[in-house]
Amino acid sequence: MDFPTLFIVPDWIAQHCRIRSVGGVDGSPKPFQMYDWQLRCTAQFYRVREGAQVGELATAFYYRRAQVVAPQKSGKGPWSAGLVAAEAIGPVLFAGWARGGEVYDCRDDGCGCGWVYEYEPGEPMGRPWNQPLIQITATSEDQTDNIYRPLQAMIRDGFLAERMKVGEQFIRLPNDGRIDVVTSSAQSRLGNPVTFVPQDETGIWTEGNKMTKVATTQRRGLGGMQGRSLETTNCWDPSEDSVAQKTAESKQTDIYRYHRTPPKGLSYLNKAERRRIHAFVYAGSSHINLDSIEGEAAELLEKEPAEAERFYGNRIVAGMGAWMQQDQWDARNEPREIPDGTRIVLGFDGSDVDDWTGIRAETLDGYQFTPVYGPDRRPTVWNPAEWEGQVPRLEVDAAMREMFDRYEVMRAYCDPPYWTSEVAAWQAAFGEKRVTEWHTTRPVQMHAACEQLLTDVVKAKTGFRHDGCETTSTHVRNARKAARPMNRYVLRKAAVHQKIDLLVCSVLAHEAATDAVAAGQAKPKRKSKMLIMR
Template sequence: MVAADDGTWPLDFPTLYVVPDWIARHCRIKSVGGLVTEPQPFEMYDWQLRCTAQFYRVKPEAEVGQLASAFHFRRAQVVAPQKSGKGPWTATIVAAEAVGPVLFNGWARGGERYECRRYGCGCGWGYVYEQGEPMGRPWGEPLLQITATSEDQTDNIFRPLQAMIRNGPLAELMKVGEQFIRLPNDGRIDVVTSSAQSRLGNPVTFVAQDETGIWTEGNKMTKVATTQRRGLAGMSGRSMESTNGWDPTENSVAQKTAESKVRDVYRYHRLPPKGLSYKNKAERRKIHAFVYQGSHHIDLDSIEGEAAELLENEPAEAERFYGNRLVAGMGTWLQQDHWDARFAKGVVVPAKTRIVLGFDGSDVDDWTGIRAETLDGYQFTPTYGPDKRPTIWNPEDWEGQVPRLEVDAAVDELFAWYDVVRMYADPPYWTSEVAQWQAKHGEKRVTEWQTYRAVQMHAAAEQLLTDVTKKDSTFRHDGCETTSIHIRNARKAARPAKRYVLRKAAVHQKIDLAVCSILAHEAASDAIAAGSAEPPKRYYAYTG
């Protein structure tokens, strides 16, 4: 998973700054609440300008004639809370992609001008480029789609776009219809929904995908997203997602984008400070103030009212919509933000430190992993081998099967490098290997720990849950992203006597590193109870 821009990334790169200036001139809206009746230029908030600059970031080696390949990012995802201004801002990007200077047109020597009149706009506006600045030009035949699950949802973008056209100079270039907008040179902007997909597969130059956090296999929108991207690839076009936070149990298009390892997708997501409780009114106010920062039209009292009402029946939805967090619904074992709040930066575990290990193994489907924990409560994913690979093995990365020799080598290295006092290993698929580790390192140090035992697994899961969430806990961890995702994916599966074991939220959503963390923490608790945290006794021999 690639990190998202949290609003702190530097903006020291070449970009088409002509685009936000063009938008300010051509896209006009009425003030929020109708206090001003005359249309005003659309002035971007800081976060909107940041996302625009990143989306139109030009590669230093870009050449005239390149389309999508001239830009640093092939597509973008913007995650922001409800009513923060995603829809109107996205509408301005659609307008620019339709008739604005969004294609790279070479590097300025200084003094060159972009003239609207050259492209059929009679507003008289021009832009003077500085030396070394990338220049822009419009598409020759723009073909765009605004996409959402329903017509009501597409209105988030389509209605402000229609108003912008009617309120300003865009009316000379764009003719508004109910379901599409006609553009110069037989170009057009179409609306696509889950129930009206007849235009899918058409070549397109730009696609706006709204609320991809609710685009799933179930509503057939995952196929819409992939089909549109194929159409964009054929035209060397680009796309932009905008969404609220999503339910991480649903494997939405937004979630797949956020968790993808590709680096040519720009992601913007300002997560609120970790450790704040959304159920606490004072802390919820701090969360809202953080995630709505820069959206000056927002009244936080109004947001509080909406959030408080939704909290009564749909607390997870309220936190996603207004808190900008990724919170699962019912049955979640441990909320990801609580786990992430225990991240401790810069901890180094020296050689020969007393640790324990938690091992969960698979073969061809689930992942295999090892988590370690020191006896003072610091948990981490160790590394092994000459390349210092993390002890996480996804079968897909190893030709479909977990590399058992790699795992065996990692276990040997960990026992040699650290003072491993206990290793709890879930034995299915790995019975022979666990037996070999017991023979090599001792049965007192390597123990089979079956996770299918409801009583023991419930107690171990509850112990880690408690130590993560209680205020005075000393538990902390290394911030391993894979473990964080697996923690988030874990759900409670009910068992008799009010107990539970863990299950996946969905087949594809792995929880193996969460299990490793539980086993490591259980091993640490048992080792401390057995006295392993005490300094080793020293025995002396005397000679007369």
């Protein structure tokens, strides 16, 4: 590791925590030696901030909290249990920088195992909490067992029993510390001060089951005690707006996120490609038998294909009715520079105070991108919440006019609601043949345009590529099919707060590009000849 961290923590866990191999020939408990991915996440979670001072608690660390997204049965539960044990009685707080010769001796903290750890010069040192207060949290008791059961086994089989007394719903620790189990149906302990909170399967924590409130309440309690939290989860359905999704999409930089996503473009429905996906996401979890995983995944695929891919393929995929899976869109990410003067088309979708407004561009050879404008080179995406609650119309107008100045805009398809006056002004400035009102409320035309883009993205050997705009990728993921007569559909949001506006811009831009190519506007310009009369 090229950063300071409490290396003592994984060593302490290996010394004090014992696990048994399930189904192995030798069922005796062995020291918990972490897999590479577990060790990497542990080192990141206990990464110490440069310049940390003795006496600092959470603020001594580089990350305030962490999220680990890993597939079913990969080892999240036992790893979390090991961290809970360390947070309960181990040296998990920053205790200064070693100068050389310092040691951590378990006997100083009342442990009789005799273990001694010698620090290297410059290494951050650790100490235990004085009164640790920990809440293992999940939606149900069965879910908390993912962490609580391996923790109980670690206490029984190792050196932890001397100082940790196990009960049905809690574990008593020295100095009146304790480890509690909290579920959605037993939230009476919420609001209590806490020092560490492992939150399991936050991919199913939603407003509907009241777990979103649980998460925010616990974080307030952690803030008061300068404690930290750890989320572990399978992938989530992006239409549910789970706690895991909020964490993954947060722009805060003091959250450590670990999510090993499989190579893009591999189909989970193809058995050979599914095997490659499993081999990638389960790499390093040596207890996993890929044949066993394949059997479970194949059976779940029969009825819940999206769930199978989330659980075992470690991909964020939507359930039934999704317009396109996000990884299919992301697989076409191939950024490139588009020089001024290039022939392009534009797609514009506008709103006023709720939905977003955006412009997407596409070259006539099938490369789509979000342009930038103005002196600050801002992307042509406007979220009303970032502009005092209303889309800045003068900014949008300036951006649209800059597109016509910088590029050779062949066509601009604009959805006119809320923007009729602006579209009319653009038609007056650039011509009605170049600026067209394109109503997305027409089911026949909208269905055909959506199907055209969908086909050109997912078909084999497609030439369609895009710039990897993260906002557009998210809006693609949020889109669902809203049924219309004659087996047609239009686009709708998965939920009110999940926007799709940049996808609509992409549909309009691709429709404009398709029409421009069909009209012969992609052909090279004919060179003019000058005839000189003698």
